[in-house]
Amino acid sequence: MHADRLLPRSVALALLWSERNGPRTGMLLFGDDEPHTLGAVPLLESLADVDARAVWALVPVPGDPQGLPPGVAAAAADAGEAVVVQHADGTTVLVPDVIPFGSELEPGVMVRWRQHDGAGTRGPSASPGEARLALTEALATAVDELTALDVARERPELREAFLDLSGPPDRRTEALTYRLDERRSDLLVRALRVLEIARLADEDDGAAVTANQMNARSAVLRDLARAARTAVGVATAHAVPPA
Numbered sequence: 001m002h003a004d005r006l007l008p009r010s011v012a013l014a015l016l017w018s019e020r021n022g023p024r025t026g027m028l029l030f031g032d033d034e035p036h037t038l039g040a041v042p043l044l045e046s047l048a049d050v051d052a053r054a055v056w057a058l059v060p061v062p063g064d065p066q067g068l069p070p071g072v073a074a075a076a077a078d079a080g081e082a083v084v085v086q087h088a089d090g091t092t093v094l095v096p097d098v099i100p101f102g103s104e105l106e107p108g109v110m111v112r113w114r115q116h117d118g119a120g121t122r123g124p125s126a127s128p129g130e131a132r133l134a135l136t137e138a139l140a141t142a143v144d145e146l147t148a149l150d151v152a153r154e155r156p157e158l159r160e161a162f163l164d165l166s167g168p169p170d171r172r173t174e175a176l177t178y179r180l181d182e183r184r185s186d187l188l189v190r191a192l193r194v195l196e197i198a199r200l201a202d203e204d205d206g207a208a209v210t211a212n213q214m215n216a217r218s219a220v221l222r223d224l225a226r227a228a229r230t231a232v233g234v235a236t237a238h239a240v241p242p243a
Contacts, residue, residue: 007173007192009036009096009111010081014057014236015176017085020044028175036111038094043113054086056124056237059195059229066233067122068093075116084121091118124233128183131227131234135187138220138227139194145220146201165193184235191231198225 012029019025026044030036038046059081060066065073068082072093076082083094093116102108126134169177169189177185198221 007176008057008059008081009033009098010057010059010083010094011188011192011232011236012176013083013094014055014238015179017047017052017055018179018240020047024175028172030111031172033109033111036096036113038113038115043111050085050092051088052085052240053088054123054237054239056084056233058082058084059232061225061229064226064229066229067124069118069120072116072118072121075114084118084123086123091121092116093118093121124230124237126230126234128187128234131231132183132187132190135191135194135227135231138224142198142201142220142224145217165190165197180235180238187231188235191228191235194228195225195232198228 009029016022016025016029021044026035029044036043058066058068058076060068060073060077061080062074062077065077068076068084072082072095075095076093079095079097081096085092085094094113095116097112097114099110099112100107101110124131168174173189177188180188202218202221
């Protein structure tokens with residue numbers, strides 16, 4: 001498992017915000033995608049004159065809006081990600097609409113970002129230290145629960161995900177996270193990897209055979225994923241220096 005495959009587009013955009021006119025920005029942000037747009041206009045062109053004061057990425061899901069107001073939370077949860085931009089005129093939430101095209105042999109992806117009024121959005125309230133502690137505690141509880149239920153038995157990809165928690169990030173992730181201090185960078189990579197662990201574990205009931213066992217397992221995974229999603233917002237939140 002590599003962090004580049006786990007890095008949401010919104011996280012990449014938030015980390016690249018201050019360099020959105022840089023020569024490598026498009027390559028790092030778009031990857032194998034077609035160049036992104038905001039509506040019908042090229043994304044980076046649309047954002048060039050935005051007087052942003054602060055930016056952060058979110059990976060919300062239904063039931064966990066991560067501080068987004070109801071009107072925006074549904075669209076962001078459908079996409080599974082969003083970028084919050086605080087600027088001189090208020091708050092805007094950018095949500096990507098990912099559109100696959102082509103064939104299995106020659107697949108392609110178009111990404112059209114949509115702009116939403118983010119009035120009422122609450123910023124991350126935890127510090128990086130608090131977010132890391134919450135994530136560590138949730139992960140320890142999850143490991144105990146999943147081990148007891150043999151969820152990782154005969155699941156090599158899940159065992160690999162656990163082993164990869166402390167491994168170094170891939171080159172693209174390093175290129176994006178070097179803008180963060182070491183504490184935030186480590187928190188972000190760990191949070192994204194924990195989200196993948198939660199996703200993989202949720203695909204298998206393991207030895208959970210009773211309703212109580214399945215409910216307990218679901219609750220543990222839900223708490224783990226929530227802690228990881230919160231950590232993503234905390235790790236990516238930063239003030240934007242004046243242009």
